[in-house]
Amino acid sequence: MRTPRIATLALAADAVAVVVFAAIGRASHEEAGSLVGLAGTAAPFLAGLAAAWATPLVRAQPAGFRAGAVVLAGTVGIGLLLRAAFLGRLPLSFAIVATLSLAVFLLGWRGVSALTARLAHRRASVR
Template sequence: MHPSRIPALAFVADLVAVVVFAALGRLSHAEADSVLGLLGTALPFALGAAAAWATPWVRSAPASLRAGAVVLAGAVVVGLVLRLGFLGRLPLSFAVVATISLAVLLLGWRGISAAVARMRAPRTPTR
C-alpha cells in the first residue's frame, strides 16, 4: 500500500469503527433501524474522533496504537460530553460500555494492522 493512502484509510477506518459502535448499541437496545437514528447516535463520537485527527500525534502515525489512544480519548470525551448536553443525562454504565467498545474497535483494527505488517515484513536472518 502506498504510504500516502494510510492517513485517509485510517481516518475512514476510525469513522467506520464509530458507526459500528453506534449500530451495535442501537441493535442491543432494539432502537429503530433508521439511517438518521444511526447517524445521530454516531455523530457525537465521530466529531470527537475527527477532532483528535487534528492533533500531530494522530497525523504523524495514524495507524499506530498511540494514535488510536488519542482518537479513543477524543471520541469518548467529546462523544460523552455532547451526549450529556443533548440528553441531559449520562449513565455511568453507558460511559463504561462506550469506552470499552470504542477501545476494542479503534485499537483493535490498529493492532490487527500492525500484526499483518509484521507478518509481511521481510525477515532478516539471525546468527
C-alpha cells in the same frame, strides 16, 4: 511510514468503527431501523473523532497505538460530553460500555495492522 493512503484508510477505519459501535448499540436497544437515528447516535462520537484527527500526532502516525490512544480519548471524551449535553444525562453504564467498545474497535484494527505488518516484515527478512 506516513502516506496519504494510510492516513485515508486509517480515518475510514476509525469512522467505520464509530458507526459500527453506534449501530450495535442501537440494535441492542431495538432502535436499529432509522438512518437518521443512527446518524444522531454516532454524531457526538464522530465529532470527537474529528477533533482527535486534528491533532498532529494522529496525522503523523495514524495507524500507531499512540495515535489510537489519542483517537480513543478524543472520541470517547468529546462524544460522551456531547451526548450528556444533548440528552441531559449520562448513565455510568453507558460510559463504561462505550469506552470499552470503542477501545476494542479503535485499537483493535491497529493491533491487527501492526501484527500483519510485523509478520510481513518477518517473512520478507527470511527470504
